[in-house]
Amino acid sequence: MLDHDVEQRLAALGGRRPPAPRGRFVDELGERLVSGSPVPSRRRRVSRLLSPVLSAAAAVLITVLVMSGHDDGAQTVQMFQTAGSVEVVLPDGSVVPGVAGMTVPDGSLIRVRGAGHAVVDGVIVGPGEEAEVVGGDVQPTGVPEPTTTVAPPTTAAAPPTTAAPVSTPPSAAARPTTTAAPTTTTTTAPSTTTTPPREVQPMRLQARYNDRGQVVLRWSGYTGPPAEFGSYVVLRAPAPNRPDRPGENGTRIVGRATDQQRLFGVDSPPPDMRPVYRVVALDPSNRRVIASTFAVQPDGAQTSTQSGPTESQPATTSARTQTFSSPAPSGYSQPPTPTAPRSPSAVR
Amino acid sequence: MDRLTDPVPFDERELVERARTDPRAFEPLYREYVARIHAFAWRRTGSRQAAEDVTSATFERALRGLPGFTWQGGGFGPWLYRIATNVLNDHHRAEAKRQSRRGQLALVVSAPADLPGPESTFEGDDPVLRRALGRLNSRYQQALSLRFLAGLELSEAAAAMGCSKETMAVVVSRAVQALRRELEKEAVNA
Numbered sequence: 001m002l003d004h005d006v007e008q009r010l011a012a013l014g015g016r017r018p019p020a021p022r023g024r025f026v027d028e029l030g031e032r033l034v035s036g037s038p039v040p041s042r043r044r045r046v047s048r049l050l051s052p053v054l055s056a057a058a059a060v061l062i063t064v065l066v067m068s069g070h071d072d073g074a075q076t077v078q079m080f081q082t083a084g085s086v087e088v089v090l091p092d093g094s095v096v097p098g099v100a101g102m103t104v105p106d107g108s109l110i111r112v113r114g115a116g117h118a119v120v121d122g123v124i125v126g127p128g129e130e131a132e133v134v135g136g137d138v139q140p141t142g143v144p145e146p147t148t149t150v151a152p153p154t155t156a157a158a159p160p161t162t163a164a165p166v167s168t169p170p171s172a173a174a175r176p177t178t179t180a181a182p183t184t185t186t187t188t189a190p191s192t193t194t195t196p197p198r199e200v201q202p203m204r205l206q207a208r209y210n211d212r213g214q215v216v217l218r219w220s221g222y223t224g225p226p227a228e229f230g231s232y233v234v235l236r237a238p239a240p241n242r243p244d245r246p247g248e249n250g251t252r253i254v255g256r257a258t259d260q261q262r263l264f265g266v267d268s269p270p271p272d273m274r275p276v277y278r279v280v281a282l283d284p285s286n287r288r289v290i291a292s293t294f295a296v297q298p299d300g301a302q303t304s305t306q307s308g309p310t311e312s313q314p315a316t317t318s319a320r321t322q323t324f325s326s327p328a329p330s331g332y333s334q335p336p337t338p339t340a341p342r343s344p345s346a347v348r
Numbered sequence: 349m350d351r352l353t354d355p356v357p358f359d360e361r362e363l364v365e366r367a368r369t370d371p372r373a374f375e376p377l378y379r380e381y382v383a384r385i386h387a388f389a390w391r392r393t394g395s396r397q398a399a400e401d402v403t404s405a406t407f408e409r410a411l412r413g414l415p416g417f418t419w420q421g422g423g424f425g426p427w428l429y430r431i432a433t434n435v436l437n438d439h440h441r442a443e444a445k446r447q448s449r450r451g452q453l454a455l456v457v458s459a460p461a462d463l464p465g466p467e468s469t470f471e472g473d474d475p476v477l478r479r480a481l482g483r484l485n486s487r488y489q490q491a492l493s494l495r496f497l498a499g500l501e502l503s504e505a506a507a508a509m510g511c512s513k514e515t516m517a518v519v520v521s522r523a524v525q526a527l528r529r530e531l532e533k534e535a536v537n538a
Contacts, residue, residue, distance in 0.1 A: 001535075003521075006528045010496035013474045018390035018399070025400050026382055032404075033378055033411055034371050 024137075027266060031216065035264050085113035086125075108133045124258055126286065139253060207277050207295035210266075215275060218264045219292050222281040230284040231258045234265055239274040242294055364424050368415050378407055381425065384498075385432050391497045392436050394478050402439055406432040422507025429498050430508040433490040440482050440489070480530035488523035495520050 086098030091107035098110060098118055110131045112118055118125045123138040125131045131138050204220040222229050234255040235243035243251040255265045269275040279292040360380075366373035385406055390399035409431050417427060481489055494505040495516075506516035 001528055001532055003524045003528055006524050006531065007496070009474060009477050010492060010524075010527075013391055013477060014496040014499050016391065016473065018387050018473075019396070020383055021386040021400070021403065025403075026379075029382070029404055029407065030375055030378055033407055034375050 027214075031264060031266055035218070085116050086118045087111050087113070104133050106133050110138075123256065129286070139255070203279060203281065203290055203292035205277060205279050205292035205295040207275075213268070213271075215267045215269060215277070216264065217267065217277055217279070217295065219279045221263045222260060222290060224281075224289065226260055228283050228289065229260045230282045230286060231256050232262065233280045233282060234267065235278045235280060236267060236269065236275050239276050239296065241276065243276055243278040360424055361419070364414070364417065367411075368417075371411060374411055374414070377424065381428055382407070385428065388429065388432060388493070388498045389436065391473075392478065392481075392493055393439065394473060394475055398439060402432065402435050405435045405438075409435065422504050426494075426500065426504045426508035429494055429500065430510075432498075433493055433508070436493065437486045437489065444482075476534060477527075477531070480527055480534055483530050484523060484526050487519065488526055491516065491519045491523045492527065 087095050087110075088098045088102070088104055089095050089109040089111065091105060098104075104110065104120060110118055110120055110125055110133070112125050112127055112129050114127065117127060120131065120133075120138045123131065125138075133139075201220070201223040203222065206218045207215050210216045217234060219232070222232070233253055234257075235246065235251050236254045237243035237249055237251040241249040241251070243249070245251060246253050254267045254269075257265065267275070267277070277295045281289045281291070283289050360377065363373050363377050367377060382403065386399050386403045389402035389406075390396060393399055393402065406428065410428055413431070417424070481492060484492070490509060491505065494500050494508050495502065498505075500508065502516055502520075503513050505520075506513045509516060509519075511519070
């Protein structure tokens with residue numbers, strides 16, 4: 001082998017053009033750079049959240065399951081990690097077990113049973129949650145409502161006088177919530193059972209069209225303790241409805257972010273929709289902690305907002321009315337007439 | 349091949365100056381170079397995911413370092429590629445460390461996220477060459493990457509590495525020899 005041969009091989013490799021970067025990646029990184037809010041990359045995010053033990057367990061599951069029959073050129077996402085019971089409802093209605101390494105086609109529904117989880121295209125689908133694959137994006141659809149995830153009455157909802165059964169081991173389904181912890185310390189002082197006040201600031205939300213016809217959302221963030229933060233969920237409803245609970249009044253989840261410092265997102269609403277947005281912060285058990293103001297995005301006009309307090313903790317987490325005035329806040333250009341978005345892009 | 353000498357449809361110098369204080373001015377620069385940096389990183393890592401990580405880190409570092417950027421040494425493009433090669437070196441070091449730890453544990457667990465997917469290869473990819481390149485010292489890797497995989501002219505690559513053209517030519521020549529030896533070693537072991 002001659003040096004010249006090596007140079008030729010290097011030149012040949014340099015002359016090859018790998019596929020262009022994904023549009024979603026380029027857009028998200030661009031938004032991130034301009035907004036000045038760095039977000040861990042997918043790999044770092046995943047590795048931080050998953051222990052090596054889970055990685056080992058997931059790697060064992062890689063072995064097989066070829067789903068080439070479902071990959072007909074449509075957009076797909078990659079399932080990176082799974083643990084526990086994960087199943088995938090394919091577009092044709094068939095149900096297959098979700099395993100790491102599989103390719104999940106567009107239109108599939110990912111279900112996580114029990115205490116398992118799945119990491120799909122960088123999005124974590126937690127215990128009991130569901131997510132659907134839409135346009136190459138993973139969109140969580142199942143956020144357990146607070147009333148359905150609380151512990152049985154004998155544990156979390158027990159009055160102070162019932163604090164005696166402190167030795168009862170908590171079950172997986174009755175994970176202790178952050179508001180119930182003080183009940184285990186005493187049986188005499190009823191005041192100890194009250195929820196400690198949170199130092200949580202109201203969340204504010206801005207929504208504005210960018211020059212690609214997408215809606216750029218920015219919110220002020222959850223200011224409570226990181227341990228009590230689970231994720232941000234971005235809700236969207238068609239005006240005049242107000243987004244509140246997914247599935248009601250046309251409300252749907254259009255994005256989710258598990259990084260507390262992630263304070264922006266991009267959504268591509270249908271061109272004929274006048275969307276109304278709201279961001280909800282959930283705790284690790286998917287209980288609603290605080291909700292942002294509503295951000296109404298009229299047809300190409302300035303953003304206006306209305307207040308929208310959370311129902312669960314009105315005393316400390318009520319939202320505050322915010323009105324954006326002209327000129328636009330820094331970082332935003334004047335919104336042009338919305339055009340058809342290039343591709344659906346959910347908040348990630 | 350990506351060229352830095354193509355005529356640019358915008359005033360790069362003006363944008364760079366504005367971007368020093370206004371991140372919004374960075375976006376056109378980012379849009380101009382993101383595909384090139386991404387392709388460069390993909391050729392070097394052989395993985396779409398790693399290429400995205402490297403691309404992200406490169407532009408984040410560039411934005412952070414922009415206030416200290418000077419127009420000496422080739423301009424914005426070579427400076428960006430220099431950052432990318434540094435990020436790639438970090439990436440390969442971390443990768444080597446990870447592989448080594450796995451070997452010691454004799455528990456070869458490859459995280460699924462790291463497995464090359466169907467989009468992680470491209471026509472004309474040369475993983476053997478890439479692996480051999482990854483075993484060279486970081487200076488040689490940097491020289492060959494800038495010269496051949498990024499397609500920079502000798503003067504641009506020299507500017508990116510902060511040395512003269514003559515020195516760069518010597519480094520490239522020695523790096524090619526070192527790479528040839530690595531390839532021959534690999535062929536023998538195979």
